[in-house]
Amino acid sequence: MMKVLIKVDEYKRNRLKAFYRMDALAQVLKQNCDITFLCNQDNRESIEYLKMRNYNVEEYSESRLLQKVDRFRGSNLIIDSPNKMSSFDTHCKRIFNKTIYIDEKCDRPLHCDMIINPLFLAKELKYLVPASCLVMSGEDAMLIRDEFIFTKKIHVEEVHTILFLLDHVRTIDMLQKLSEYDFNLKVVIANGFEEGEMVKSQIYGSNINYYTENELLDIVPECDMGIISYTQIMYDLLGTGLPMIGIVLTRIDVVHGRILAREGLVETMGAAGIVDVFDMLNTIKTFARNIHERSKMQHNMNVLVSRNTKDNVAYRIEELFKS
Incomplete structure (x- = not known):
């Protein structure tokens, strides 16, 4: 070998x-x-x-x-x-x-x-x-872990439960306001997010539960949509078919979001900490109501993942090693 x-x-x-x-x-x-x-x-x-x-x-x-x-x-x-x-x-x-x-x-x-x-x-x-x-x-x-590709795809329907990735201080205000709405929130605290314990002690309720990154795959099937920053976790979640809204945290995220949105793979939202949080919440509520758009997004994800790009990358690498 x-x-x-x-x-x-x-x-x-x-x-x-x-x-x-x-x-x-x-x-x-x-x-x-x-x-x-x-x-x-x-x-x-x-x-x-x-x-x-x-x-x-x-x-x-x-x-x-x-x-x-x-x-x-x-x-x-x-x-x-x-x-x-x-x-x-x-x-x-x-x-x-x-x-x-x-x-x-x-x-x-x-x-x-x-x-x-x-x-x-x-x-x-x-x-x-x-x-x-x-x-x-x-x-x-694209490099997506197998377990995310082969997990059972969710059925797109009315939104009751939202997956929220907490990985930056700019997203805390949004989480606080979102917790006041009639959604169940499954909040994944990113590895290395030092303010995670503080957030857990200050934002809590019967509709909010916190998880680690290691528990991510276990809770995805229980969610109807996600609010995720532009990280590798977003790419893994493309494999699950979970409709997502992307949170802009850096300047490069603006470009990243525009390209993913153009391909129908994510709904864009303004920059956290810059755009008014209530405007961002309106985007979340509108997306949650739009079953057609979420279904179309999941279809686009499934088509993309079916291309088996990871296998092609591995094949090209192995051919290079042999040359």
Whole structure:
């Protein structure tokens, strides 16, 4: 089997997104590849996630990273990390057979054999890479975990229960106001959201329950729609067919939302903390009443997921490794 080292590191926002999408990719690659994950020893929660999924995990310290990767000389390397270290990049190019980067921002030159950008907005980016470097991006490179793809799809009907992702302080006011309406709220507190316990102590009631990210898949079938920020969790939820409203938290989310909305995959809403919360609540109520739009959105999600883009990505990677 082809040997593959996958280096993953936590991101500041949506902390485990690299681990989620590399898990999604590894679910296919492991059929023909011997996979080892390489993780920063300080990323304890993320490491436990991978071990729970029965992956082989190696840990590194910052001071010993180059010595650690030397043990995998001649293997293939996939990197999904926010860390930018030119010395590491140069070293990897020299010792690995093929090198692949998961890159969202297109903000630096990358000397590698393939770039994968699994975000929809990637189609609007232009990578400055050699002609020999393959770029896979957008809807052709989506990485959704199997359990979200194969979970039972919800039946679109009247909205009683809303899934709410709490991952930023700007969404707290919206949650507070939404809790006063006649909806049942299942609130998932994102990993690393430090204000989560404070929110639980201040926003509560018979219609609101809190969950961890690990419980996400268990509660999706009980929900009729979701209010989600533009993170990897949103992409996983595309696999479930759950109609969603996207919350804008950063400038890039505006572009992200526009592209996903153009494809009929998400309903857009104004920027949290900027647009009046009552206007945002009106968007939520309007979307909740519109069964036709939610049904059409779920259909668009199902068509997209049926393309098996993850299998195609894995096939292109394996062909690269063999070349």
